[in-house]
Amino acid sequence: MSPDTGLCEGCLRTLDEIAAWSAMSAEQKRAVLAQLPKRGARP
Amino acid sequence: LKLPRGIQVLERGWLSSNNVVLFAKGATVIDSGYGAHAQQTVALVEHALQGWPFERLVNTHCHSDHMGGNAALQRRFRCRTSIPAGEAPLIDRWDERELILSAADQRAERFSYDDTFGDGDVLAMGEYEWRVIAAPGHDTHAVMFYSQQAHVLISGDALWENGFGAVFAQLFGRDTALAETRLTLERIAALDCDIVIPGHGRPFGDVGAALERAFSRLKGYEEDITRLARHVVKVLFTFAMLEKRSMPLAEVPAYLERVAILAEINRGYLKMAPAAFSDWLIADLERVGALERRGSAVVARG
Numbered sequence: 001m002s003p004d005t006g007l008c009e010g011c012l013r014t015l016d017e018i019a020a021w022s023a024m025s026a027e028q029k030r031a032v033l034a035q036l037p038k039r040g041a042r043p
Numbered sequence: 044l045k046l047p048r049g050i051q052v053l054e055r056g057w058l059s060s061n062n063v064v065l066f067a068k069g070a071t072v073i074d075s076g077y078g079a080h081a082q083q084t085v086a087l088v089e090h091a092l093q094g095w096p097f098e099r100l101v102n103t104h105c106h107s108d109h110m111g112g113n114a115a116l117q118r119r120f121r122c123r124t125s126i127p128a129g130e131a132p133l134i135d136r137w138d139e140r141e142l143i144l145s146a147a148d149q150r151a152e153r154f155s156y157d158d159t160f161g162d163g164d165v166l167a168m169g170e171y172e173w174r175v176i177a178a179p180g181h182d183t184h185a186v187m188f189y190s191q192q193a194h195v196l197i198s199g200d201a202l203w204e205n206g207f208g209a210v211f212a213q214l215f216g217r218d219t220a221l222a223e224t225r226l227t228l229e230r231i232a233a234l235d236c237d238i239v240i241p242g243h244g245r246p247f248g249d250v251g252a253a254l255e256r257a258f259s260r261l262k263g264y265e266e267d268i269t270r271l272a273r274h275v276v277k278v279l280f281t282f283a284m285l286e287k288r289s290m291p292l293a294e295v296p297a298y299l300e301r302v303a304i305l306a307e308i309n310r311g312y313l314k315m316a317p318a319a320f321s322d323w324l325i326a327d328l329e330r331v332g333a334l335e336r337r338g339s340a341v342v343a344r345g
Contacts, residue, residue: 016090019090
């Protein structure tokens with residue numbers, strides 16, 4: 001996890017998102033995935 | 044797919060195995076991920092427990108991606124640690140070749156355990172009782188955990204939604220490993236089971252279809268051992284790339300020579316020249332989307 005952003009350096013998800021992942025619906029997963037490109041663009 | 048009460052799966056990727064949290068007065072965690080991810084594993088488990096006491100850490104088998112966070116979890120939580128009895132002598136000796144660590148360019152921090160369990164034992168973990176079922180094949184000493192009450196199987200790498208963990212041992216002198224894999228799949232087929240929680244990938248409900256795919260793969264390896272040899276090389280190289288992320292293309296042939304297991308499989312089964320071995324491997328992994336060439340390097344896509 002990156003100490004600066006709180007995101008996993010590999011998948012760019014938050015700890016909350018990783019922990020909840022297997023309980024999320026397909027739509028919820030897609031909603032998280034849709035945000036990832038934006039997060040990757042951060043400096 | 045809804046898991047029974049008191050079971051939470053921390054779904055990881057392919058470098059780290061999933062962590063299964065079984066809640067009760069004292070929680071049990073099954074498998075601890077890869078060493079390079081140990082801090083994330085500790086953070087995820089802390090997050091999942093929300094202050095519940097972490098009583099016991101249990102391993103399905105002792106490969107680096109399942110036991111790599113054991114030492115870190117023990118330091119943080121002082122948890123009792125239990126492993127399959129068959130793995131105990133290997134963990135005592137900590138022979139990095141036997142444990143498929145240095146010989147495969149993998150790493151794990153050494154840890155100690157408190158006790159062991161074996162086929163037929165019943166463990167109370169979380170709200171349910173789990174029967175230990177020996178699951179030789181991918182790892183000779185691996186086990187699974189089955190709850191008749193919850194109709195759940197925690198399969199480790201014995202069965203995934205699409206396949207099962209690579210059967211290394213068949214290529215290294217244990218020529219019964221594929222036959223053992225078949226028996227393990229047959230044991231799963233005999234269980235009354237609604238949900239499988241695998242060591243990698245999401246939990247799944249269609250156990251029959253997963254078994255069918257697994258048997259069909261197994262048949263392919265039984266018919267042609269070089270299929271298994273190619274598969275093991277691809278699995279190990281992809282795993283290494285998930286950790287390294289990037290490697291200069293020019294260094295790949297030497298890497299494949301330097302890592303003992305890869306070199307031995309090539310010598311024994313594939314018999315390719317170093318450059319051809321490297322070209323085949325990268326092209327094949329590119330084709331399935333695991334790697335891509337970027338300039339003069341090969342990079343992981345997973």
